[in-house]
Amino acid sequence: xxxxxxxxxxxxxxxxxxxxxxxxxxxxxxxxxxxxxxxxxxxxxxxxxxxxxxxxxxxxxxxxxxxxxxxxxxxxxxxxxxxxxxxxxxxxxxxxxxxxxxxxxxxxxxxxxxxxxxxxxxxxxxxxxx
Amino acid sequence: xxxxxxxxxxxxxxxxxxxxxxxxxxxxxxxxxxxxxxxxxxxxxxxxxxxxxxxxxxxxxxxxxxxxxxxxxxxxxxxxxxxxxxxxxxxxxxxxxxxxxxxxxxxxxxxxxxxxxxxxxxxxxxxxxxxxxxxxxxxxx
Numbered sequence: 001x002x003x004x005x006x007x008x009x010x011x012x013x014x015x016x017x018x019x020x021x022x023x024x025x026x027x028x029x030x031x032x033x034x035x036x037x038x039x040x041x042x043x044x045x046x047x048x049x050x051x052x053x054x055x056x057x058x059x060x061x062x063x064x065x066x067x068x069x070x071x072x073x074x075x076x077x078x079x080x081x082x083x084x085x086x087x088x089x090x091x092x093x094x095x096x097x098x099x100x101x102x103x104x105x106x107x108x109x110x111x112x113x114x115x116x117x118x119x120x121x122x123x124x125x126x127x128x129x130x
Numbered sequence: 131x132x133x134x135x136x137x138x139x140x141x142x143x144x145x146x147x148x149x150x151x152x153x154x155x156x157x158x159x160x161x162x163x164x165x166x167x168x169x170x171x172x173x174x175x176x177x178x179x180x181x182x183x184x185x186x187x188x189x190x191x192x193x194x195x196x197x198x199x200x201x202x203x204x205x206x207x208x209x210x211x212x213x214x215x216x217x218x219x220x221x222x223x224x225x226x227x228x229x230x231x232x233x234x235x236x237x238x239x240x241x242x243x244x245x246x247x248x249x250x251x252x253x254x255x256x257x258x259x260x261x262x263x264x265x266x267x268x269x270x271x
Contacts, residue, residue, distance in 0.1 A: 022241060023222050023231040026248050027263065030218045031147070033249065034265055038143050050134065102133055109139045116134065116146035 009076035015054055016080070031117065032060065040112045041065040047113045050101040055081035055094070057115060062093040066112070069095045071104070131208045138270045144210060147218065147265045150258075151177065151195035157223045157262075198258045201266060210268035217261025220251040224260075 018024060035057070040047065045066040049058050052070035054077050062068045072078050078098055085094045099105075101116075138144055155177040159169060175181035182193055196204070198215065205212055221244060222231050230236075236244075251257045258264050 017234065018232075020234040021232045022226075022234075022236045022244065023219065025236075025241065026222070026245050027218050029245055030216065030248060030252050031265065033252070034214070034216050034267060035145055038145060038267065048137070104133055104137050106137045108136055110137045112139055112142050114134055114138050114142070114144040114146070116144065 009074050015077070019054075019056065028056070031057075035115065036060075036064075038113060039064045039066060043067070045112045046110060047115065048104075048106075048111045050114065050116045052081065052115075052117075053077045055084040055096070057117065058094050059084060059088050059090060061115070062090045063088075067093050067095075069097060071097050071099045071101050073098070073100055131204060135208050135210065135270060140270055143213075143267060143269050145265065145267050147263045148201055149193050149195045150261055150264050151179070151197050151200075152259055153219075153224060153262045154193065154195045196264075198264055201264055205266060205268050209271050211271050212266060212268045214267045215255065215258045216252045216265045216267075217254075217257040217259075217263075218252065218265055219248070219262030220257055220260045221247060223262055 019028070039061045041064050043065055047058075047061055047066050047068045049061070049068055049070045052058050052072050053074070055070060058068040058070045058081070070078075070081055072081070075098060078096055081096050085091055085096065134144065155173050158173040158176055159165070172181065176195070179195075182195075201215070202212055226244075251260070
């Protein structure tokens with residue numbers, strides 16, 4: 001996991017610009033189309049964005065009314081997330097935590113929605129032992 | 131996956147994406163077919179999970195990929211009921227080059243046309259096999 005954190009620490013410096021590229025804008029539009037209808041709007045609803053990076057998704061989700069926790073392994077990404085969340089004034093609805101989503105210190109059945117954009121690709125077990 | 135499901139309320143949804151190994155395999159083959167044994171072997175290795183796709187060389191990050199059927203099986207094994215699977219990126223990376231994909235100043239009309247096509251693909255359930263990413267919407271039983 002250290003290599004994943006290091007990769008995203010380095011990537012965080014240019015991530016905001018990369019997100020403006022055609023491929024990310026298209027991917028983001030499709031992601032939101034199939035995410036937005038499922039985001040809970042109640043103030044007591046609790047959403048987890050695992051590997052949430054620079055806060056790209058926690059902000060629009062929190063704007064719908066729910067509380068959101070962003071967990072990410074990259075310190076660099078989390079710094080951007082804190083800045084982006086503060087710029088939107090959403091600190092009261094968004095909690096930002098550094099951590100490994102494979103070991104969550106939350107009680108059973110805590111969350112109303114779990115969003116996991118592409119982080120799964122960092123964890124899937126394969127036949128290979130790399 | 132079991133840890134993620136553990137903290138999810140019963141009947142709540144999980145929305146997650148993964149990289150499609152079918153598309154990652156095809157992306158290793160040149161658009162203008164000039165196959166050589168090395169390229170074909172690389173594609174074969176990725177498909178057979180004998181080799182990872184690479185997200186980055188510096189630092190080296192390997193992409194763990196999954197096929198649509200493997201994705202369905204993974205979710206179902208962990209007590210999730212799949213409601214929908216959606217393709218993301220049917221035209222990219224298979225049809226548009228890296229330079230075009232990564233452009234930040236794509237003309238508005240061109241972007242609109244690419245998005246229109248991609249959204250139309252995403253509406254078709256069997257397009258998941260063609261998507262660079264697969265997004266699943268599943269509910270905890």
